[in-house]
Amino acid sequence: MDSDEAQKGGGIKSHTRCVMCGDFNQLSLRLRFVPGEAGEVTASFQGHSLLQGYDGILHGGVISALLDSVMTHCLFHRNIEAVTGELLVRFLAPVPYDARVALRGWLVNETPPLYQLKAELARAGTVLACAEAKFMQRTSGNGCNKKGGTS
Numbered sequence: 001m002d003s004d005e006a007q008k009g010g011g012i013k014s015h016t017r018c019v020m021c022g023d024f025n026q027l028s029l030r031l032r033f034v035p036g037e038a039g040e041v042t043a044s045f046q047g048h049s050l051l052q053g054y055d056g057i058l059h060g061g062v063i064s065a066l067l068d069s070v071m072t073h074c075l076f077h078r079n080i081e082a083v084t085g086e087l088l089v090r091f092l093a094p095v096p097y098d099a100r101v102a103l104r105g106w107l108v109n110e111t112p113p114l115y116q117l118k119a120e121l122a123r124a125g126t127v128l129a130c131a132e133a134k135f136m137q138r139t140s141g142n143g144c145n146k147k148g149g150t151s
Contacts, residue, residue, distance in 0.1 A: 012081055014138075020069040031066075031103075033073035040106040041074040047097050058095040063121060067131035070105035071117040075135060078107070082115055082135035089131045099123050113137035 016024045021031040033043045045066055053059035068084055075082050095101065105119040113136055121129040 035077045043103045046100045052097040058097045064089045067119040070103040071119045074105040081138045085136045086134040093128045095128045
């Protein structure tokens with residue numbers, strides 16, 4: 001998988017319909033992730049009114065998904081396909097629903113098949129939300145089966 005494929009999730013066949021970055025999902029936010037020289041991954045996101053929770057504020061679930069997504073792509077850029085096992089999000093300040101925000105994710109620790117990552121969501125250099133997560137490397141037997149249950 002080359003960097004362009006990983007950036008779009010396109011090199012990962014099981015990820016092409018992702019609601020955050022998938023090219024084959026009409027509801028996708030079409031996030032694009034860029035690897036940094038220090039191993040981190042970044043993306044930019046422009047919010048809009050359909051993603052509000054309380055009036056004027058970006059929904060916390062959207063914020064959580066953005067942070068989860070940038071960490072997932074940090075692993076994709078290392079050719080690691082993994083699923084989120086644990087996600088802890090800290091909401092530090094309200095995120096205006098129409099804000100352009102910067103996302104950044106980085107690897108903290110790896111003991112394959114387990115990976116620990118951190119991420120932050122910032123506006124104009126101020127971190128408004130951050131996350132820590134544990135990911136499990138995905139194999140053919142540790143995802144959901146087609147009937148909706150776990151394997």
